[in-house]
Amino acid sequence: MLKPLGDRIIIEVVEVEEKTAFGIVLPDSAKEKPQEGKVVAVGTGFLTDGGQVVPLNVKSGDNIIFSKYSGTEVKYEGKDYLILRESDVLAIVE
Amino acid sequence: MLKPLGDRIIIEVVEVEEKTAFGIVLPDSAKEKPQEGKVVAVGTGFLTDGGQVVPLNVKSGDNIIFSKYSGTEVKYEGKDYLILRESDVLAIVE
Amino acid sequence: MLKPLGDRIIIEVVEVEEKTAFGIVLPDSAKEKPQEGKVVAVGTGFLTDGGQVVPLNVKSGDNIIFSKYSGTEVKYEGKDYLILRESDVLAIVE
């Protein structure tokens, strides 16, 4: 199991199929929107300048939208994950 | 539903028709002013360096003026939204 | 009405006619001095790192001098305003 540190979270990226109004699938270079993911693990919290740990707002199982190009890709036991900081999470999809 | 994190807010952009004194609609490149939007969701607040959460001043339903080029565009259930930080909000229109 | 957020203020710019010693009005590119404005609305205050709100020193009705090129131009109900942060205000004219 991967246990993220501090304010980091681990997600599985959800591939969103991109179709135009006429149902045509757009090639990759035409997609510029944020991406969706499912949270699989969260760190213990954000360490403030004052040395306090503030628990994260995101929890395992949450579906999130995050800024494209943020985070680091990790392969673990044959699966791809992305490790983000919680500040890269734009919104939770409820 | 999209739930923004921290000091982030989600808005629907309001298209402002731009006319000159003679009623001529300006093309896009001639518009350089901030934009207007309607707030549809707000985060729980701004996290200070000291680990304190300060509630946002903006609330759902507010009409706001924000700095052009700020925020991230998100498409959710067929509609376009913009996710901003509250610090990108210049003023509330009352 | 426009209500600025936090440490922002809204001003009407006061056009200062610029004359040389011989009374000749200078063209725009020859003017490099700070500008004057009249405050029409102020935010609730400056949010410190510690999460405290410090009220602004500038109030509605004040005439101020501000750094040129600071702030964002806003058009509202046919009038032009400038939204500044209080830190862009150099001095109050009393």
Place this chain on the structure above:
Amino acid sequence: MLKPLGDRIIIEVVEVEEKTAFGIVLPDSAKEKPQEGKVVAVGTGFLTDGGQVVPLNVKSGDNIIFSKYSGTEVKYEGKDYLILRESDVLAIVE
């Protein structure tokens, strides 16, 4: 009257005549030293990160040495002033 904000001060610049050992007045481009000024107004103090106002050390009437190229030139009622932050003041001349 001009009332500077926060940690700003307003000074009148004192022109220091620059002579070489042989009494030749140097042209402007050959002068690279800090400048002298007389303080005519001071702000209420420096606002710390914690929201505290710390009174300035400089007071009206002080002769100071300041870093060249700092501050903003202001013309007010026909006279030229310079608005500096107190941190641009290098030393007080006593």
Place this chain on the structure above:
Amino acid sequence: MLKPLGDRIIIEVVEVEEKTAFGIVLPDSAKEKPQEGKVVAVGTGFLTDGGQVVPLNVKSGDNIIFSKYSGTEVKYEGKDYLILRESDVLAIVE
């Protein structure tokens, strides 16, 4: 023995053999993933702005994933180590 200071940790890098789906070993330039390591020593903790020491979350013996290109290589008694800051650690492998 090497004793890292503050929020630094010392690790032995674990070489991960990189194979494609067909079992072909990839050359170095084709690998762009974070790396794995085993922690051999940890510092006393992270010094906050307030002068407090916060103990590290990583401990000797932990297997970690860290950002490629972070840290400084050190040779000590014939062995290669990498000295990282704990903030370069992405996750602990459990």
Place this chain on the structure above:
Amino acid sequence: MLKPLGDRIIIEVVEVEEKTAFGIVLPDSAKEKPQEGKVVAVGTGFLTDGGQVVPLNVKSGDNIIFSKYSGTEVKYEGKDYLILRESDVLAIVE
């Protein structure tokens, strides 16, 4: 008298004659070492983010080593001085 502000100090630069092993005086461009000076005046102290004044460690009469290229040259009553921040002082020579 020049009275430096805050964490600033005023020094007289001590010219160190630079000789090679064979006693040859090196020209200026060949010298790249820090410089020595004698402290002639010190400010009231360093202002912390919290608004506290921390007295300086350096005092009048101290011989110091400082980073070359730091500080501002000042001419006062015919003598040359250098105004530094205490953080530019590398060490006191005792």
Place this chain on the structure above:
Amino acid sequence: MLKPLGDRIIIEVVEVEEKTAFGIVLPDSAKEKPQEGKVVAVGTGFLTDGGQVVPLNVKSGDNIIFSKYSGTEVKYEGKDYLILRESDVLAIVE
């Protein structure tokens, strides 16, 4: 004696002879590893944002590894020293 200020330390650099697996001494440009030094003097401590002095972890006599290219070279009474900040120290060799 040289007395470093604040979080600075003074070290004598230890020249590490660099040999390849075949015992060939590498020329300088081929060495890219951190360097070793012996601490000869330490400052009174690190000044936090809050104005607190935190004593250093390194003490006189310690052998340390430090990041190459950090610090300032000083010649004092015919000997070469390096003045570093404690944060440039990677590890203590025990």
